[in-house]
Amino acid sequence: MNRNNFNNNSYDDDIVRKFAIITLVWAGVAFIVGLLAALQLAYWPANTTLEWHTFGRIRPLHTNAAIFAFAGNAIFAGIYHSTQRLLRTRLFSDILSRIHFWGWQLVILCAAISLPLGFTQGKEYAELEWPIDILITLVWVVFAVNFFGTLYKRREKHMYVAIWFYIATIITVAILHIVNSIAIPFSFMKSYTVWAGMQDALVQWWYGHNAVAFFLTTPFLGLMYYYVPKIINAPIYSYRLSIIHFWALVFIYIWAGPHHLLYTALPDWLQTVGMVFSIMLWAPSWGGMINGLLTFKGRWNSLRTEPVWKFLIAALTFYGMATFEGPLLSIKSVSAIGHYTDWIIGHVHGGALGWNGFMIFAMLYYIVPKLWNTELYSKKLAEQHFWLGLVGIILYYVSMLVAGVTQGLMWKAVDDNGLLVYPEFIETVVRIMPLYWIRALGGLLYIAGFVLMIYNIVKTIKSSKTALTDTPIANLVNENVNDGKPRLIEGYATKFSILALLAVLVGSVIEIYPTLNIHRYVNPEVTTLPFTALEQEGRDLYVREGCYLCHSQQIRPLVDEKLRYGDPSTIEESIYDRPYQWGSKRTGPDLARQGKKYPDMWHYRHMLDPREIQPKSIMPAYPWFAKKSIDYSQIKKKLNVMKNLGVPYTDEQVQNADFDAQAQAKLIADGLKQQGVTENIEGKEILAMIAYLQALGQKGKK
Amino acid sequence: MTTIIFMVAVALILSVSFVFCYLWALSAGQFNDLETPAHRILKDDFILKVTERKNHEQK
Numbered sequence: 001m002n003r004n005n006f007n008n009n010s011y012d013d014d015i016v017r018k019f020a021i022i023t024l025v026w027a028g029v030a031f032i033v034g035l036l037a038a039l040q041l042a043y044w045p046a047n048t049t050l051e052w053h054t055f056g057r058i059r060p061l062h063t064n065a066a067i068f069a070f071a072g073n074a075i076f077a078g079i080y081h082s083t084q085r086l087l088r089t090r091l092f093s094d095i096l097s098r099i100h101f102w103g104w105q106l107v108i109l110c111a112a113i114s115l116p117l118g119f120t121q122g123k124e125y126a127e128l129e130w131p132i133d134i135l136i137t138l139v140w141v142v143f144a145v146n147f148f149g150t151l152y153k154r155r156e157k158h159m160y161v162a163i164w165f166y167i168a169t170i171i172t173v174a175i176l177h178i179v180n181s182i183a184i185p186f187s188f189m190k191s192y193t194v195w196a197g198m199q200d201a202l203v204q205w206w207y208g209h210n211a212v213a214f215f216l217t218t219p220f221l222g223l224m225y226y227y228v229p230k231i232i233n234a235p236i237y238s239y240r241l242s243i244i245h246f247w248a249l250v251f252i253y254i255w256a257g258p259h260h261l262l263y264t265a266l267p268d269w270l271q272t273v274g275m276v277f278s279i280m281l282w283a284p285s286w287g288g289m290i291n292g293l294l295t296f297k298g299r300w301n302s303l304r305t306e307p308v309w310k311f312l313i314a315a316l317t318f319y320g321m322a323t324f325e326g327p328l329l330s331i332k333s334v335s336a337i338g339h340y341t342d343w344i345i346g347h348v349h350g351g352a353l354g355w356n357g358f359m360i361f362a363m364l365y366y367i368v369p370k371l372w373n374t375e376l377y378s379k380k381l382a383e384q385h386f387w388l389g390l391v392g393i394i395l396y397y398v399s400m401l402v403a404g405v406t407q408g409l410m411w412k413a414v415d416d417n418g419l420l421v422y423p424e425f426i427e428t429v430v431r432i433m434p435l436y437w438i439r440a441l442g443g444l445l446y447i448a449g450f451v452l453m454i455y456n457i458v459k460t461i462k463s464s465k466t467a468l469t470d471t472p473i474a475n476l477v478n479e480n481v482n483d484g485k486p487r488l489i490e491g492y493a494t495k496f497s498i499l500a501l502l503a504v505l506v507g508s509v510i511e512i513y514p515t516l517n518i519h520r521y522v523n524p525e526v527t528t529l530p531f532t533a534l535e536q537e538g539r540d541l542y543v544r545e546g547c548y549l550c551h552s553q554q555i556r557p558l559v560d561e562k563l564r565y566g567d568p569s570t571i572e573e574s575i576y577d578r579p580y581q582w583g584s585k586r587t588g589p590d591l592a593r594q595g596k597k598y599p600d601m602w603h604y605r606h607m608l609d610p611r612e613i614q615p616k617s618i619m620p621a622y623p624w625f626a627k628k629s630i631d632y633s634q635i636k637k638k639l640n641v642m643k644n645l646g647v648p649y650t651d652e653q654v655q656n657a658d659f660d661a662q663a664q665a666k667l668i669a670d671g672l673k674q675q676g677v678t679e680n681i682e683g684k685e686i687l688a689m690i691a692y693l694q695a696l697g698q699k700g701k702k
Numbered sequence: 703m704t705t706i707i708f709m710v711a712v713a714l715i716l717s718v719s720f721v722f723c724y725l726w727a728l729s730a731g732q733f734n735d736l737e738t739p740a741h742r743i744l745k746d747d748f749i750l751k752v753t754e755r756k757n758h759e760q761k
Contacts, residue, residue, distance in 0.1 A: 086743060160743050226743065235740035240733065269705040474745075488732055490739075510712055514705075 010470035011084040015097040017371050017468070019077030020364055022105065024454060026069035027360075029112075031450060033062040035443045040620070041587065042436035047620035052116035054620040056546025060127040061115045066352060067125060067215060069108045074360040075219040076104070076143070079166050081367055082226040083147065086163055088156045088473055092149025096142050103139035107132060119189045122543035122579040123204045125211050126180050130191045133181040140177065144170050151493040155473075159490050161242040165222030167493075168250045168500045172214040175504070179512075180207035184645065186637040190540075194645060197574035199518050201261055201582050202270065206512060209257040214504075216351065218250065220319075220359050224292050227359075228312055231366050232302070237294035241287055248284035250500060252277055255507035259330035262339065263556035264582060265571045267521055270511060271332070277507070278330030285323030292316040307382035311362035314390060318354025322347065337412065340552055340586040342432065342439075343404025346397045353393045353446055361385070361453060368457055373466045377459035381452050388449030395442030403435040412560045420563050425589040426616050433618075518575070526572040529699045530647045531692070533635050533661040538692025540638070541685055543579065545622065552583030553592040553696065566593040566697070573700035576647045588619060593697035600668055601675045603690045625686035626679060630665065632658040664691055 039046040040055045047054045084091055091097050110132045114120075120127040128136070147170055151159070180203055183191035195203045229236050236242060258266060258274025293316050296303070303309050325347050329338050338344060369376045376382065410428040413421035422428055489496055515521070531539060542548070555561050557568040569592050574580055583590075598606075602613065607625050610617040635657040643649040653660070665687040672681060681687065727733065 156742075158739055158742075160739055162743075229740070229744060233744060235737075235744060238736075239740040240736045243733075243736075267705075269709065273709070488735075489727075489730075490732075506716070514708075 010090065010472050012080070012091045012094060012097060013371050013470045014468070015091065015094075015101060016077050016081040016367065018101050019073050019080065020368060020371065022101075023070060023073040023077055023360065023364065024457065026065060026073055026108065027450065028454070030062060030065035030070045031443070031447045033058060033065055035440065035447060037062050038436070038440040038443050041618065042433065042440050044618040044620065049621060049623055051622075051624045052118070054545065054622075056549050056620070057116050057118060059549050060120060060124075060546060061112065063125055064111050064115065064127065065108070067211065068111070071216055071220075071352075071356050071360070072104065072108075074356075074363065075169075075215075075223070076100070077367070078223040078227070078360075078363050079147070079219065081371075082162055082223065083150060083166065085474075086156065086160045086226065087150060087154035089150060089154050090473065092146050092153060096146040096149070100139060100142045100146060103135070103142060107136050107139060110135065114189065118544040120543060120546065121181075121183065121191070121193060122546075122548060122581065123180070123193070123200075124208055124549075124584060126177075126204065126207055129189045130181070130183050130185050131189065133177070133183075136177060137174075140170075140174055144174065148493070148497075154493075157491045158488065159493065159496065160225070161236070161239070161246060162222040162226040164246050164490070164496065164500070165218045165225065167497050168246075168504070169214050169219045169222070171497060171501050172210065172218075172250075172254070172504045175508070176207045176210050176214065180204060184641050186641045187634060190634070192578040192638070192641050192645065195578070195580075196518065196645070197577045197580050198265055198267075198521065198571045199515050200578065200580040201264065201266060201574075202258065202515055203512060204580065205260040206254075206257040206508065209260060210254055212348075212351070213253040213256075216356055217253070220356055221245075221249070221288055223359060223363060224288070224312075224316070227363050227366060228292050228295050228316075231308055231312065231362065232296060232299055234295055234299060237291050237297065241291045245284050245287045245291060247503065249281075249288065251503040251506065252281050252284060254504045255511065256281055256330065258511070259335070260584060261582070262330070262332050262335040263558065264554050265569050265574070267515075267571075270515075273511065275330050275332060279327045282323065282327040285326075286320060289316050289320035289323070292319075305379075307379055307386050308362050308365045310383075310386045311358045311365070314386070315355050315358035315362060318350055318358065318393070322351035322355060325350070336556070336558055337408040338404060339556075340584070341404035341408045342400045342435075343408065344585070346400025346404060349400065350393065350397045353389070353396065357446075358389065361389070364453075364457065369460055372461050372464035372468065374460060374464040377456050377463055381456040385449040385452045385456070388445050388452070392442045392444070392446030392449065395445065396439050397442075399435040399438035399442060403432040403439075406435075407432050411564070412558075414560055414563070418563075420560060423564070425564075426614055429587070429618060430616055521571050522575060523570075523572060526570070526700060528572050528575050530576050530642070530649055531695060531699070532664060533639060533653070533657040534630075534664040534688050534691040535695040536638060536642070536692075537630055537635060537661060538688035538690070538695075539581075541625075541689050542581065542692055547591075548581045548583045550583075550585060550587035550619070551589065551591045552586050553590065554582035555590055555592045561590070565590045570700055573697065576642070576699075578642065578645065591693070591696055595694045595696040595698040600671055600690050600694065601677075603693050604672055604677065604681075604686060607686060607689060622689075625689055626681055626684050628685045629683050630661070630685055630688050632661060632683075635661050661688075 036046065037055060037058050040058065080091060080097065111128055114129060114132065115127060119129045121129060147166065183193045185191040193200055225236060225242060255277035256274055258270045259278045262271050262275065293313070296313065303313060328334055329347060365376060365382055407428045410422045410431065415421050489499070555565045555567065555569045562568065574582070606613045607622045609621050610619040636654060639649050639654045639657045643654055665683060668687045668690055669681050
């Protein structure tokens with residue numbers, strides 16, 4: 001590795017090789033953990049009785065690994081590879097590049113350890129606790145400095161469209177991550193978010209939706225704009241379209257977050273804005289897809305022989321399908337059926353496996369042979385990889401679409417007498433179980449294809465005979481393309497970045513600013529009681545176990561939901577919820593009004609063994625709730641943080657939090673003992689959990 | 703109602719500013735060259751080959 005020999009006359013290929021290899025490593029982890037999660041849903045004993053191994057903890061591990069480890073490292077590999085070549089200069093700093101690399105791997109390692117242990121903020125794709133959040137911020141700043149430093153010393157004045165997408169990515173992800181992760185810690189590895197209830201829901205989905213937009217879309221569009229032309233050796237179909245594509249996409253995407261909250265207690269105007277912008281988003285998204293696909297114009301014949309081309313075409317097609325389906329699902333009446341079902345899971349995997357996955361595979365099949373100075377070991381294996389992967393995605397997507405629509409319609413089914421046709425939630429779960437198996441099979445095929453790729457890449461790298469060197473920087477045609485021409489905004493990095501920042505800030509500010517004063521939306525005649533100390537403790541356990549990943553706490557104002565769960569949820573009820581736990585998926589029933597529905601004994605038996613209550617239940621058992629003791633030492637600190645954040649606890653309540661919690665726990669324990677529980681449950685976590693479950697829906701009464 | 707007025711005002715301001723942005727971009731020549739940037743990125747490999755050959759010849 002003699003990269004110092006070249007210094008500024010060569011590209012830093014070593015860092016690209018590092019990111020490329022680690023991408024494949026984390027891809028394997030993300031896929032296998034995903035398969036495990038799929039099996040846990042199809043076959044509940046796969047949850048085992050190990051507490052760090054249940055679906056509620058595995059699922060965040062899978063999503064974080066897929067987004068931040070697999071896609072993240074691939075993005076860095078692609079950005080570092082293409083940026084150097086587009087700007088015709090070596091990266092700003094070799095040291096920063098390496099801090100970026102190792103720092104990011106440290107983040108992933110921390111996530112891989114802390115998530116199964118149950119350290120989570122309880123917000124989807126933003127689960128990581130505050131120390132890791134700070135680490136992410138630092139690494140991202142290193143990345144930003146390195147990238148903008150490279151822009152600063154670039155030798156190609158004009159910035160190609162791929163660079164614009166990278167700029168938008170870096171700026172926006174920083175804003176999203178920081179705003180959504182603001183939290184007040186009360187101990188090392190535990191904190192409460194400053195956002196509450198509806199506000200938290202809005203900020204979380206502004207983040208969550210734009211994690212998809214600016215982590216899984218814009219960087220990949222940048223990669224698409226670079227690698228599609230490079231791989232097929234043809235200029236992008238329309239540079240004009242790419243300008244429109246970029247500005248329209250970054251401006252509109254940021255608004256669409258509220259479509260995750262249709263029919264919830266979120267103010268109506270926000271829901272409508274989210275829906276309208278989601279539909280508008282269809283245009284720029286398809287503009288991008290069409291621009292990519294038409295680049296192949298006149299070259300389609302090579303599609304037969306070039307597996308990498310197949311990956312590109314399929315990736316673009318899946319991008320088009322996902323961005324057609326997204327606006328569709330954002331229409332309120334479609335959302336009424338699709339939301340909370342597996343349809344959404346199918347939708348995201350169409351995007352993640354098809355668009356992101358295939359784009360990454362194509363990129364790696366292209367850059368690995370180049371970086372190792374050799375040829376791809378086997379085109380045939382790549383071809384087989386493609387078909388296995390494609391069949392895998394189709395099985396996955398179709399099974400989840402059918403499962404989602406089936407279950408959504410079953411939930412909604414009301415007979416002539418105005419009664420639910422399927423009043424038992426479990427009936428709708430049992431019906432889609434075969435589809436869960438098909439989904440797992442689809443995932444398995446995708447992994448099988450990936451295994452072929454690993455073999456292929458390893459063989460390719462081993463076939464490299466020459467010593468690894470950095471590619472010399474290509475001579476310039478002209479240092480300044482704008483000489484003698486009107487100055488293009490695309491030649492000015494700072495101005496361009498500021499404009500991109502403004503484009504994403506407009507939607508963000510207009511949506512979030514009004515809700516900063518949350519009291520504007522709250523009915524002053526409704527008093528919401530805060531959770532008692534023990535209930536809050538139970539709530540933290542609920543978050544720790546990731547219950548929100550399968551149970552929503554948000555009843556929509558729809559006929560069937562009123563019949564099944566009770567009155568629609570209100571803003572007031574969750575006004576003190578940190579984090580909000582409205583959820584986005586109902587693998588099990590909604591819990592917003594679960595409190596006082598069943599006796600304590602029901603919950604006790606159900607938590608320890610769900611099958612004892614509901615023989616067909618697929619919920620994991622939580623036997624450790626009856627073994628682990630409640631940590632009373634933190635309760636005062638927790639309530640104190642809550643009080644400082646505006647929850648109306650009195651000083652006495654904070655002072656006596658631990659005593660109050662113990663007293664309430666004893667009350668529940670005594671009640672359970674009277675009904676025949678013989679185990680030693682004094683001071684155990686199950687009591688806090690029961691207290692919380694019984695408090696659900698009880699706090700916002702008039 | 704206040705929300706609607708707010709949103710209509712926002713929509714008007716945004717759309718007017720977009721029109722001005724577009725007119726500015728047009729007059730500033732932002733759309734003058736829509737061909738070369740797309741072609742330029744394809745060239746680095748080509749140039750590389752030429753320089754390599756030159757180096758080779760020199761040896």
